[in-house]
Every structure is written in structure tokens, then in C-alpha cells.
Amino acid sequence: MILVPSAKRCITPMKLYTYPNGKNAAKSLVAAQLVGVKIELPPFQMGVTNKTPEFLAKKNPHGKVPVLELDDGRCIFESNAIARYVARLGGDSAKLFGTSTWDLGQVEMWIDVSTNEIDAPLNSWVLPIKGVWPKDAAKEKAAQEAVRKGLAVLEKHLMTHTYLVGDTVTLADIVCVCNLFPGFTVPGVFDANFRKGFPNTTRYFTTVVNQPAFKKVLGEAKLC
């Protein structure tokens, strides 16, 4: 059943503006692997390329990445929007969006849950550790609590599900696993002790992240 209109397949490869190993860019790069779409990574210097007048005028006025440039020069920003677009390019909309209207709703729901309830607070935990954001102990404690709450919901769902929706990887798993990636891999975040409280989420993450399309984009996920 075709639920989502497929986007036109580009002949000239699309370009994804991003810095190396970004988990937001990985969402669309994994989707591209799974639907058989080619995406090029043009030379990019974080903080320089994305602040040029040309980038701000034509690619993303927010000066942020990732940005997907189509073969005709039009651009899409916001990593989930880019991932949705790429996922629809394969021609088989069922592949990453499930096989029913219910599945599609669930895929969209889990994309939003993992973005709002996990990725948002996880950034406030991980980015100060990576030195990207300033340290603020009170904010980090609140972020950790919020991540635990978000993960508790995921953990319960994954007690009886291998994947978030249906029996195969969907875009929900791609977005969720990319969002979880820094938590499971940045030292001091989801460490062995933390993981004991989330066995289903840990099993889910390792199951999905070790699949070839994920490994090709994200590399070896060494748990922290």
C-alpha cells in the first residue's frame, strides 16, 4: 500500500552539508543507504561554511547543519525533515514508513518522541561534556532526569517490541538510534551502571546500530 507520495529520484547526487560524524546528518545518510539513494558530502568547515552570506541566503538562514541540497539547488534544513524526504525517495514508501496508516502514525509519533523527549534533554547532558555548551550542574541534573523519563517510556515499549514499529527497521528507528548514539557512546553518559536500568533500550540500540546501513554511516558503536 502506498501511503506516502514518493519524491522524485534525483539524477545528480544530492549534497548534504554537515561536519563529520554528526548524528543529525546520520539520520538521512542511513535512510539513503536503506532506500538506495546517493548523497554526496561536499567540503564543509563547521563555523565557517555555515556562516557565509551564500550559505545563509541559499541554504539555511539559521546557519545550521545538516542541510540537503537537491540537484536543482533547492535546499531542505532540519535533520528530521531531510530524513523524511530522503526516506521517500526510494519509490517504496512502505519500506521505512510501515505498511498501514496506523504504522505511519506510529513512525511519526516515535520520531517526535525521540526528538522531544530524548534528544532535546540529551543534548543538554552531552554537549557540556563535549565542551560545546558551557557547564551548568543544575541544568545537567535536570537534563539527566528528563532523559531518564524519556527512556523509561522507550524501555517499556521495547520490552515487547524488537523495533519501534512493526517487524523491520523504519525511519522511527533510524531517528531514534541516531538520537541515542551520543548517549551510548560519549564517555560518562549512558555508562554500564546507567545501562543496567535500561536493558531493553540497550538491546534495541545494539541490535539496530550493528546493522550494515547503520555501521556504514555511524561506524563501530563502542558502548561507553
Ligand SMILES: N[C@@H](CCC(=O)N[C@@H](CS)C(=O)NCC(=O)O)C(=O)O
Ligand atoms: N534541529 C536541528 C538542529 C540543527 C543544529 O543545531 N545544528 C548544529 C550542529 S548539531 C549547528 O549547525 N550549529 C551551528 C550554530 O548553531 O551556529 C536539526 O535537527 O537539524
